[in-house]
Amino acid sequence: MYQEVILDHYKNPHGRGLRDGDAEVHHVNPTCGDEITLRVRYDGDRIEDVSYDGQGCSISQASASVLNELLVGKELSEARSIQEKFLELMQSRGQLEPDEHMEDLLEDAVAFAGVSKYPARVKCALLSWMAWKDATAKAFSGEEATAQALGTTEADSAKEKTA
Amino acid sequence: MTQLPGLLDTEAIRKDFPILERQVHDGHRLVYLDNAATSQKPTQVLDALADYYEKHNANVHRGVHVLAEEATALYEGARDKVAAFINAPSRDEVIFTKNASESLNLVANMLGWADEPYRVERDTEIVITEMEHHSNIVPWQLLSQRTGAKLKWFGLTDEGRLDLAGIEELITEQTKVVALTLVSNIMGTFNPVEDIVRRAQEVGALVVVDASQAAPHMVLDVQALQADFVAFTGHKMCGPTGIGVLWGRQELLNDLPPFLGGGEMIETVTMHSSTYAPAPHKFEAGTPPVAQAVGLGAAVDYLSAIGMDRIHQHEQALTQYAVRRLGEIPDLRIIGPATAEDRGATISFTLGDIHPHDVGQVLDEQGIAVRVGHHCARPVCLRYGIPATTRASFYLYSTPAEVDALADGLEHVRNFFA
Numbered sequence: 274m275y276q277e278v279i280l281d282h283y284k285n286p287h288g289r290g291l292r293d294g295d296a297e298v299h300h301v302n303p304t305c306g307d308e309i310t311l312r313v314r315y316d317g318d319r320i321e322d323v324s325y326d327g328q329g330c331s332i333s334q335a336s337a338s339v340l341n342e343l344l345v346g347k348e349l350s351e352a353r354s355i356q357e358k359f360l361e362l363m364q365s366r367g368q369l370e371p372d373e374h375m376e377d378l379l380e381d382a383v384a385f386a387g388v389s390k391y392p393a394r395v396k397c398a399l400l401s402w403m404a405w406k407d408a409t410a411k412a413f414s415g416e417e418a419t420a421q422a423l424g425t426t427e428a429d430s431a432k433e434k435t436a
Numbered sequence: 437m438t439q440l441p442g443l444l445d446t447e448a449i450r451k452d453f454p455i456l457e458r459q460v461h462d463g464h465r466l467v468y469l470d471n472a473a474t475s476q477k478p479t480q481v482l483d484a485l486a487d488y489y490e491k492h493n494a495n496v497h498r499g500v501h502v503l504a505e506e507a508t509a510l511y512e513g514a515r516d517k518v519a520a521f522i523n524a525p526s527r528d529e530v531i532f533t534k535n536a537s538e539s540l541n542l543v544a545n546m547l548g549w550a551d552e553p554y555r556v557e558r559d560t561e562i563v564i565t566e567m568e569h570h571s572n573i574v575p576w577q578l579l580s581q582r583t584g585a586k587l588k589w590f591g592l593t594d595e596g597r598l599d600l601a602g603i604e605e606l607i608t609e610q611t612k613v614v615a616l617t618l619v620s621n622i623m624g625t626f627n628p629v630e631d632i633v634r635r636a637q638e639v640g641a642l643v644v645v646d647a648s649q650a651a652p653h654m655v656l657d658v659q660a661l662q663a664d665f666v667a668f669t670g671h672k673m674c675g676p677t678g679i680g681v682l683w684g685r686q687e688l689l690n691d692l693p694p695f696l697g698g699g700e701m702i703e704t705v706t707m708h709s710s711t712y713a714p715a716p717h718k719f720e721a722g723t724p725p726v727a728q729a730v731g732l733g734a735a736v737d738y739l740s741a742i743g744m745d746r747i748h749q750h751e752q753a754l755t756q757y758a759v760r761r762l763g764e765i766p767d768l769r770i771i772g773p774a775t776a777e778d779r780g781a782t783i784s785f786t787l788g789d790i791h792p793h794d795v796g797q798v799l800d801e802q803g804i805a806v807r808v809g810h811h812c813a814r815p816v817c818l819r820y821g822i823p824a825t826t827r828a829s830f831y832l833y834s835t836p837a838e839v840d841a842l843a844d845g846l847e848h849v850r851n852f853f854a
Contacts (some may be wrong), residue, residue, distance in 0.1 A: 305793045306823030330791035
């Protein structure tokens with residue numbers, strides 16, 4: 274479960290610290306008390322920055338670092354497919370063997386495949402990703418978006434609005 | 437192997453617990469240090485459960501056939517065993533519940549529906565402590581919210597003990613009930629119940645003791661304790677899950693109203709109203725957990741044969757050793773009493789800034805089972821400014837070698853995340 278890649282990200286996190294953003298969210302994982310405050314900054318549909326601060330276990334902290342490394346600079350549509358693929362991997366209960374396509378798409382995030390075998394830890398790995406999704410919805414639809422309304426349709430309509 | 441004075445013959449005892457032979461994660465011998473969550477079960481208890489279902493299973497009471505009579509005798513026999521185990525003056529003071537949470541909820545509801553002088557209502561007070569398990573907090577919060585009674589609590593000292601400094605202001609003439617744990621499930625602290633009972637008696641308040649972490653580990657004498665209610669659960673003391681106990685003083689059980697209504701708790705029923713059976717059956721509505729009670733009876737036999745005082749001595753010796761070994765680990769901070777005095781064999785700690793979930797997971801990879809999180813005592817974590825702890829808890833089958841395995845495992849954790 275603790276791949277070298279994960280430990281590297283935990284010990285030397287990418288992009289940690291809060292910087293200016295278009296929207297901020299605070300997410301908590303009540304089972305182990307992991308917390309993250311995350312901000313997103315967009316330039317049109319391009320992710321300019323994902324900054325974050327928080328505390329918690331190595332899995333949640335490393336996952337936020339991987340997210341920053343993977344998503345900054347990407348177009349929203351691509352970032353969304355990465356997020357969805359990561360979600361699929363984390364919900365696979367260890368049954369999914371990452372293929373070449375997945376490895377290309379997820380890069381370092383593939384290292385979390387082993388975490389999906391531990392139901393208690395999946396939430397730790399997903400914490401920052403859910404926060405990013407939430408913050409993105411908030412950034413694009415301003416006041417209208419709520420933490421609950423996060424499905425693909427909302428993200429789609431948010432995208433149309435800015436297009 | 438480390439020899440400590442007071443240890444039990446764990447080599448012999450461990451033969452009674454087949455699960456302790458298990459290997460996990462590619463050949464690591466299981467080191468089970470999660471006994472405060474639940475204990476393992478000896479074959480004597482497992483056999484009693486199987487024997488009950490294979491030979492005697494029937495619903496209890498009112499049956500005229502052989503099996504019903506046998507099942508009833510076994511169920512009521514378990515009550516006799518538990519009554520003797522806690523030195524209850526009468527077997528009728530022992531109520532079987534599903535677990536300690538249900539026992540505590542039962543008391544809270546008895547008092548909420550009671551007549552004077554026991555009734556908890558507006559302008560009365562409930563006193564608990566900051567180190568309670570959630571199951572001795574939430575029922576009182578519910579009672580407070582539903583009745584308007586004020587909820588107050590004892591705070592904690594930096595050393596993980598109850599702060600009794602304000603006892604006279606906390607327990608007052610308005611106080612109807614004081615509920616506290618005998619042994620903390622997160623810090624292992626032994627609480628000075630006698631001081632609190634004395635003050636409660638001065639003002640006429642009832643005392644409810646949560647003995648879930650005491651009954652498995654030491655002599656529990658409800659008469660010596662002088663409380664009014666004592667709650668504990670079977671599965672932490674070598675018994676099965678699904679069986680708990682509420683002991684209450686006879687006169688209180690006679691006076692207080694039932695909570696759950698149903699079969700077995702009645703005397704007569706008409707379409708307009710009912711009268712109730714005497715205690716304990718008044719508080720045992722529905723088909724009870726018969727097999728589980730029988731299993732608990734077997735557990736009580738098992739523990740009594742070894743001797744609760746000897747089990748206590750064994751754990752004291754182990755605690756002393758564990759506190760010393762853990763104290764040698766850099767960055768390890770014990771949450772709760774840092775010495776072995778007046779504490780049980782449950783030790784919570786933090787390890788530098790390594791998150792307890794990481795500590796627990798890396799220990800698990802070495803076959804060491806501990807618990808991580810807030811241990812259903814979140815206010816304790818808030819009090820000490822930590823999100824969670826790692827908790828190691830020992831029992832009668834635990835050995836000094838397992839303490840060593842934990843200490844070595846923690847060194848490995850430190851290096852792993854360094």
